[in-house]
Amino acid sequence: MLAQILWLALLATVLVLLIIAPGLRRNYPYVWWCLLGYPATAVRVRVTWRRLTTNLGLAVAKRPGRALLGDLVVRGDPLKPVPPRLGAPKLRRGGLDVRVRLHPGQVPDHLLSAVEALTHAWRVHAVRLSSDELGFVTLSALAWDPLRAPIVPYQLKQRALRVVVGLLEDGRARMIDFRRAPHWLVVGATRSGKSTLIAALVKELAPQRVALFGIDLKGGMELPLFEDRLSALASTRAEAARLLAELVAETEARMQLCRSVGARSIWDLPGKLCKLPIVVIVDEVAELYLMATREDKAEVGEISTNLLRLSQLGAALGIHLVIAGQRVGSDLGPGVTALRAQLAGRICHRVSDSGTAEMALGDLNKDALAAAQRITLAEQGVAITADTDGQWRRARSIHVTPEQARRAARKYARLAPAWPGLHVDEPTEGVYL
Ligand SMILES: Nc1ncnc2c1ncn2[C@@H]1O[C@H](COP(=O)(O)OP(=O)(O)OP(=O)(O)O)[C@@H](O)[C@H]1O
Ligand SMILES: [Mg+2]
The missing domain is CATH 3.30.980 (Threonyl-tRNA Synthetase; Chain A, domain 2)
Known part of the structure; x- marks a missing residue:
């Protein structure tokens, strides 16, 4: 019974x-x-x-x-x-x-x-x-595509220079960790989600003790949203060239400082000499390399050399690059492939030419390249991401609207250290921050 x-x-x-x-x-x-x-x-x-x-x-x-x-x-x-x-x-x-x-x-x-x-x-x-x-x-x-509507696990402990910007396909948080991969390359065709990812990154970095710099030559349409939190924003190539030269001077000053106290990186400096980490965001890198006239050539050469120097020296000195672009190929100039080699973090959204996907992932993993080429038009914000552990993962960024990004930048505007360089006639050599 x-x-x-x-x-x-x-x-x-x-x-x-x-x-x-x-x-x-x-x-x-x-x-x-x-x-x-x-x-x-x-x-x-x-x-x-x-x-x-x-x-x-x-x-x-x-x-x-x-x-x-x-x-x-x-x-x-x-x-x-x-x-x-x-x-x-x-x-x-x-x-x-x-x-x-x-x-x-x-x-x-x-x-x-x-x-x-x-x-x-x-x-x-x-x-x-x-x-x-x-x-x-x-x-x-x-069972289903977890990236269709990502719910980001926020219980993760935030650490300096490590931020959660989205969700990985296996359900874990997707992070950009500048202490693991000091520089990042973000590629993707138009409307694939690059600026949304940058917005998520800036929103999460905004409350941290870090100086943010922007270079946006797309008519200054995307990064000005965060202008309140940026220490300097270059929106013409001349300004970009100047900002990069100043940042190289800052790098050299930091190097000198480290050498004088016998520190191997800024993280080893004693408390009172401690330096602020710097993150430089470049939206549409191809614009920096475009040459129309002969005068442009000298400026492009200088920009290319300074970007490369920042990428080579910056990691130990707390200077980090995030380079975004629709099309990043060796045809932009000889400096681009050398720069790519320094950008250990790679994020590849849907791309419209195989050369760009090859540039972002080809030197890491052929599987990753194939997975990036399968991202469809409807999957905005989905990207293949790879960093120093040699593994690649499918991920989606948090959908941060321009308004949310602007609000976060305004809220933490007081944390943006002043950078006199870009606006004074005779920039002084030395440590600004
Ligand atoms: N993670 C996401 N989830 C949902 N929608 C997204 C996501 N990322 C981007 N989108 C959508 O895609 C649109 C275009 O994104 P975004 O402006 O970031 O592209 P982009 O790669 O910067 O394009 P462009 O090269 O033209 O500047 C956004 O307006 C948004 O609607
Ligand atoms: Mg954009």
Whole structure:
């Protein structure tokens, strides 16, 4: 009797869950995933594994596909192919992880070519593969695209020069950490999300003790939003050339200072000599390299050399670059490839020419390049991001509106240190900040 009641209760629960499933999925996707999506997908993973791996040629026969019958060699298909051993599918936020033990002779690349088929068979948004132990791979299935409407986990402890600017596909916070990767390259076609990412970056850096500088030659349309928080904003090439020369002078003064007290970087300076970190944001770098006349050539040469010097010397001296552009290619000038080599942090939005994607990611990882080329027009703000750990990830920036950025810049305007250089006739050599 009791057993019957329990069965009935179980049946009723399952029925109720099935009835409310569509609404649950729409409004509380994580609850839906835990209650229904995950168990169903876990069963699907186990049920389809043998057939899938056999069809994809990943299962191997323990016995050879031929046998001897007396003197006769009998050939045939292996009777019982054995699939790579599958662990228990583990629940994680918005997805599941499952460990696979590779057969001898198999490498993770063999499974990499199968992830598309796994995605279809398991009916999930995407399957990613990683291998952190020899002989094993972990397949991570994502139930839906977490970047469609990113909810950024803010519980992360903020640290100087490390800010959360979006969400990674695996649900973790996407950070720009200038102490790990001192300089960043941000590329993307028009309306792909570069300025929105810069707005998120400025909004998060605004409350920190850091001096922000802007170079915006696109008619000064994007960075002036944050002008209240910027110590200087260059909106013509002549101003940009001057600002960069001043920043190089600042770098040299800092270097001298470090040398005089025997410090290896500004972070090692004693308290009273401590220097403010500086972040220089360049929106549309190609404008800096455009040459129309012969006079332009000298100015472009100077800009290119100074940018390169800042990127080479700046990391230890607390001077950081964020260089954004629609098109960044070696055709802009010889200095660009050398500059790229110094920009360890890379962010590649949807691009309209393969040369730019190649410039941003080609020297790191071919997979990343292919993933960047798959970003669609509708996926504004989605980008492939890579930094010093050699791994790439798909991510989306927080959608910071121009108004939110302007408000944050105004709120923290008092934290913008004065930079007399750009506005005085005879800039003095030396440490301003
Ligand atoms: N993370 C995001 N989430 C949602 N929408 C976004 C996101 N990032 C950008 N967008 C949308 O894309 C539009 C264009 O973005 P943005 O101005 O940042 O592009 P851009 O790459 O700077 O373009 P341009 O090269 O023309 O300056 C924004 O107005 C916004 O509506
Ligand atoms: Mg822009």
